[in-house]
Amino acid sequence: MLQPLSEPGVTIVLPPGMRAPAGFAVLQAPFDPWSAAQRASAVWAGAERELATIAALLGKPVQLFGERGPLRQLPDLVGDLLQSLTGKSWVSPFDGTPWDLLQVIAQLGDWRRLIASNRDLGAVYGVARWKRVTVDPLLWDGTGPVRYARRLRSDLDPGARVVAWKSRTAPAVLAELEASGSIAELEDGFIRSVGLGANCIPPLSIIVDRSGVYFDPNAPSDLEAMLECDELPAKWVERASELQTTLVHAGISKYGQGEVTKPVTVSKQRRILVTGQVEDDRSVMSGGANCTNLELIAKARALEPDAWIIYKPHPDVEAGHRKGHVPDADALRYANEIERRAPIAALLNQVDAVHVITSLTGFEALLRGKAVTTHGQPFYAGWGLTRDLGPRNPRRTRRRSLAELVAATLIGYPRCVDPVTRLPCPPEVLVQRIANGQARVASPLILLREWQGKLRLLWQRLSGGRR
Structure with missing residues (x-):
């Protein structure tokens, strides 16, 4: 896909093998069609209809091309989309119960907003491997694997943010991250798991706070701003x-x-x-x-x-x-x-x-x-x-x-x-x-940590509370 080197302009979807005309830059796949359509003043497309349909939904001018050039009679892209969606049965991806189309669209919208919020996360620090099985889906940016790191990275894009589980990030690394600019905080959510995090049970909810963190009153947090400033839906x-x-x-x-x-x-x-x-x-x-x-x-x-x-x-x-x-x-x-x-x-x-x-x-x-x-x-x-x-x-x-x-x-x-x-x-x-009793996670590491804790607690009681 191409976009003009100077904004705003026309976004063109080229068929395979065609060279980019002068004045256009190639967007590397995979790309976000919604972002591309929103940035364009118009979209020209051939066989690739997804971007054209999205542009039509956004009210942008669309020109479609066939094998012999521009189509004089444009199809009703929005109407075709609606027709393809009606008359179908929809089910919840979580439990298979029937959903209506609006529920499907709402869920897809939630997933899209989550992915979009992760796009600028260039590196993630302090997340232990045993947590990643549940954290990965919540930090995925729609492209490749979550970019976990233990040391400072020099290859971050200029606009990239880093996110850190501060209490689990090496102090020297954390000090350098904080000195280099603001970092987003990663922490357990409020409904965390069935069992203790200290026993290496991975979290089922997390928070990513770009302002501070909810439990530190010394600085604002996204949650505090939401409660103080926002009109909640x-x-x-x-x-x-x-x-x-x-x-x-x-x-x-x-x-x-x-x-x-x-x-x-x-x-x-x-x-x-x-x-x-x-x-x-x-x-x-x-x-x-x-x-x-x-x-x-x-x-x-x-x-x-x-x-x-x-x-x-x-x-x-x-x-x-x-x-x-x-x-x-x-x-x-x-x-x-x-x-x-x-x-x-x-x-x-x-x-x-x-x-x-x-x-x-x-x-x-x-x-x-x-x-x-x-x-x-x-x-x-x-x-x-x-x-x-x-x-x-x-x-x-x-x-x-x-x-x-x-x-x-x-x-x-x-x-x-x-x-x-x-x-x-x-x-x-x-x-x-x-x-429903469907949230328990089991692993040998969890069992080991549970026994370690029992032995440590027994020692504390036998020694009169000394640690």
């Missing part, structure tokens, strides 16, 4: 309410679902859940207001002197992989009990309120109508939905409904992959897979 808000209902009824949280093994051991007192976190996690380091897990329990007791307080350690800490262990004797100076086994989603249904530093549990508690007190600056604080005792974020001035928060957080911001088909999917598909 009404369809998103409608979907968010339905998604919230599904998540709550299915008992789904960041690391999957499960059932409570025992009820909370109190009936009349106000029940408070205090959730521990990984103390060297970036969200705690950047937005935790220097609050430790033990200090969080103590603050909750000071604010709730007559409540029954349940402390739940973070699962990665309990698995023995991360920092933040609080010896039982210390925790029970302020808490009435320590709950290790109950899944967080089901446990939330048995309490009245939650105290967090920056934990995602606070967001999951909001979904279930619970009162939430924040002692740090999580992404969901500052919008009028929580009691915020941490530092105030001056950039967050807008009041948002819970449905709007859910719409931005679970629909507009993350990227999800279907664990069955490995296709990028709406969050509703991922949630349904988890609810």
